[in-house]
Amino acid sequence: MTAEAIVFTVFAVLTVGSALVVVLARSLIYNAFALLFTFFGVAGLYVLLGADFLAAAQLLVYVGGILVLLLFGVMLTHKIYELDLKTDTVQFVPGLIVAAGLFVILAATGWRTEWAAVPRPPEPTTREIGGLFLGQYLLPFEAASVLLLVALIGAAMIVRRRKDA
Amino acid sequence: MIALPHYLLVSAALFSLGVLGLLTRRNAVNVLMSVELILNSANVNLVAFSRYSAGNLEGQIFAVFVIVVAAAEVAVALAIVLTLYRLRRTPNLDEADILKG
Numbered sequence: 217m218t219a220e221a222i223v224f225t226v227f228a229v230l231t232v233g234s235a236l237v238v239v240l241a242r243s244l245i246y247n248a249f250a251l252l253f254t255f256f257g258v259a260g261l262y263v264l265l266g267a268d269f270l271a272a273a274q275l276l277v278y279v280g281g282i283l284v285l286l287l288f289g290v291m292l293t294h295k296i297y298e299l300d301l302k303t304d305t306v307q308f309v310p311g312l313i314v315a316a317g318l319f320v321i322l323a324a325t326g327w328r329t330e331w332a333a334v335p336r337p338p339e340p341t342t343r344e345i346g347g348l349f350l351g352q353y354l355l356p357f358e359a360a361s362v363l364l365l366v367a368l369i370g371a372a373m374i375v376r377r378r379k380d381a
Numbered sequence: 382m383i384a385l386p387h388y389l390l391v392s393a394a395l396f397s398l399g400v401l402g403l404l405t406r407r408n409a410v411n412v413l414m415s416v417e418l419i420l421n422s423a424n425v426n427l428v429a430f431s432r433y434s435a436g437n438l439e440g441q442i443f444a445v446f447v448i449v450v451a452a453a454e455v456a457v458a459l460a461i462v463l464t465l466y467r468l469r470r471t472p473n474l475d476e477a478d479i480l481k482g
Contacts, residue, residue: 224383228391235395238414239402251414254395258421261391264383265432267441270424270448277448282417282455289410289459293472303408306475311404319397326389333385333433344438345445353442360449367453371460 224264231257244290244303248283255279266338269345388429395422407473409462413455420451 217225230253237250255278262271305311349357395418402415424444431440465477 218382220383224387228387231391232394232398235398235418238418239398239405244408244410247411247414251417254418254421258395258425261388261425262428265388265428267428267432267444270428270441270444273445273448274424277452278417278421281452285455285459286410286414286417289413289462292463293410293466303406303411305405306407308405311401314404315397315401318400319393322393322396323390326393327386331385331433336432336434341438341441345441348438348442349445356446360446363453364449367456371456374457374460375463 220264223260227257227260227264230254231261242303244294248287248290251286252279252283255283266336267341269342385429385433388425392422392425392429395419395425407475409465409472409474410459412474413458413462416458417451417455420447423447 234250234253234257238247238254241247241250255274258278259271259274262268262274399415399418399422402418403412406412406415424447427440427444427447429440431438431444434440462472466472469477469479471477
C-alpha cells in the first residue's frame, strides 16, 4: 500500500465512521461532536485531492461556523437541565432499506463506470480560484454575497420576538 | 492506487447516511445535521471530478458556492427551528402540525 492509499483510508474511515455516529447515536451532543470529525475527514479528503483553498474554507466555514450554529440549536431547543439530550427515531427499518438501496445504486454506478480520468497535477489553487471569482464567475460571486446578506437579515427577522405576540 | 471511484464510494456512503438520518430522525437539529452530510457528499463528488478531469477548477468553484448556500441554509433553518420551539416547546418535527386542517 502506498502512502497515499494509507492516508486516504484513514480519512475515508474517519469520515464515514463519524457520519455513522452522527446518524445512529442517540445523544444529540454525540451527534454534534461526531459531525466535527466528519467535517475534518472531508477536509482531509480535500487536501488529498489537491484542493487546498477548499480544505481551509471547509474548516473555517463548517467547523467554525455551521457546527457552532448547530450546537447553539442543540442548546437552545432543550431545557439546559435535561442532561440526557436523547432523541428517538421513527420508521427506522424502511429508512434503512431506502438508504441501503440508494448506496448500492450510487456505489455500483460510480465503481463500474469507466471514467475518463485525466488527473490534474497537484498545485496551489487559491490564486486560480481567486482569478475565476473576479473574472468569469463574478456575477454568481456577487449574487452569493447578496444571498448571505438576505439570509442573515431573514434569520434575524424570523427569530426576533414580536411585541404583539 | 487511489482514483476517482474510491472518492465516489466515500461520497455515496456519506449521501446514503445523510438520507438515512433525514428519514429516521425526529429532532429538527438532527435533520439539519443530515442535510449537512448530504451537502458534504456532493462537495466531495465535485472536488473529486475537478481533480480527475483535465485541469479545470469548475468543480471547486461549485463547491465554494455549495458551502455558501449551506451556511445561509443553516442560519435560516435554525431560526425557524428556534421559532418553532418557542411556539410549541418541542424540537420534534412531527409535532409541528399546526397547519393541519
